[in-house]
Amino acid sequence: MSEYQHFINTITADVMKENIKLLEPIRNHTFTKLGGVADLFITPSSFAEIQSVVKQAKKFDIPVTILGSGSNVIVRDGGIRGIALCLTKFNQICVNEDVITAQSGAAIIGVSNFALEYELTGLEFACGIPGSVGGALYMNAGAYGGQISDVLEKATVMTWDGDILSLSKEALQLGYRKSIFMNGDYVILEAEFQLKQGDPKSIKQKMEELTIARQSKQPLEYPSCGSVFKRPPGHYAGKLIQDSELQGTRVGGAEVSKKHAGFIVNIDQATSKDYIELINVVKGTVKKNFGVDLETEVIFLGEE
Known part of the structure; x- marks a missing residue:
């Protein structure tokens, strides 16, 4: 791992040491409990940390693989060469009137519950989707008649040069389980969801119904x-x-x-x-x- 030491020394000016691990078993971070070892496993918690990793990885010619909550992936037994960039610590959620902004590492279930807390309707369908916001955008995730494209307003992304861009929903080319992110050109940073004021009792009832349906039908x-x-x-x-x-x-x-x-x-x-x-x-x-x-x-x- 000596080939990575100079890279690690470079990014520790911006990335906390506890967020960097060598030879980390990926099976500890996937829902399937599968996957070999990542050469470097980095869990940034801020824009600045992500930007530092991305920029320096390009400078050192180290490949980067983005990993969210690990819910909809199979990591092969040989593991991940270079960097596995896990964004689960980059997980803040905030609200402004009827718009929720969530960082890509936040659990989409958590965003659905957050919407309920603020009496906002539109994300009930996501109350049982076991993935991150970034993963949900990547797949245009959906369940029970709803999908991310129904409520997404725009996304904030980072290029592999470290530039931050705002992309409209239309620019994301969202379709059935697909998006522009599958081209590999961007790191998803934030999503903005346009919701509506709703009746909290109705929202909660719908979420409870969907949770019961999921628990009764899926091998959780x-x-x-x-x-x-x-x-x-x-x-x-x-x-x-x-x-x-x-x-x-x-x-x-x-x-x-x-x-x-x-x-x-x-x-x-x-x-x-x-x-x-x-x-x-x-x-x-x-x-x-x-x-x-x-x-x-x-x-x-x-x-x-």
């Missing part, structure tokens, strides 16, 4: 990356997998959930290799049975 008792596949046109991925009689199918410690066919769960110290092999089994079987190509929603990071 096991580590998982959430819904693995996008919804194919004219179909539901979970139904196709269920009708293929794949529930309970295992590769190593990974299993197609018996509770919800759209989930793959880590039931016994699975590896990323197990997970990926099982995903391919599911895709191949559904293709054979129904002629439908399943596309993964989950993001793959790191090396084999």
Whole structure:
């Protein structure tokens, strides 16, 4: 790790030492409990810290991989070379009238609860999405009939040169589980949500209903990356997998959930290799049975 020491010495003028770790197991930071080791694991908590890491990483030609809460990713067993930049400490939320601004590391569930606290409606659908604000923008995350693009006003981002820009919703090219961020040109810093005043009892009731629905249908008792596949046109991925009689199918410690066919769960110290092999089994079987190509929603990071 001596090749990184000069870089570390350079950024410690701006980044607190406790926010920098060498050879950090990524499995400690993902919902699946999968993933190898990151060469450098950095958890900045301010604009200045993020900017310092980004600028110096470019200067030292060190690759940077952005990691949010780790809810919708599979980090391969070989881990992450260079820097894993985890933004979960960059998590402030504030409100101005009916607009909520949230930093990218804030939990989107936390933003939904914050909206309830201030009697703002529009983010109820997000009360069960287990990801960060940045991840939610990256995927244009959605659930129960709502999606981020319904309420997003604009985003603040950083280029890999360290420049900070404000992008309108239209500039983000938000679609079904996609956005401009998938091009890899920006680090997401903040999101601004335009909400409306609402009845707190109605907001709370809706959130409770959605929470009950999620808890009753999803295998929350096991580590998982959430819904693995996008919804194919004219179909539901979970139904196709269920009708293929794949529930309970295992590769190593990974299993197609018996509770919800759209989930793959880590039931016994699975590896990323197990997970990926099982995903391919599911895709191949559904293709054979129904002629439908399943596309993964989950993001793959790191090396084999």
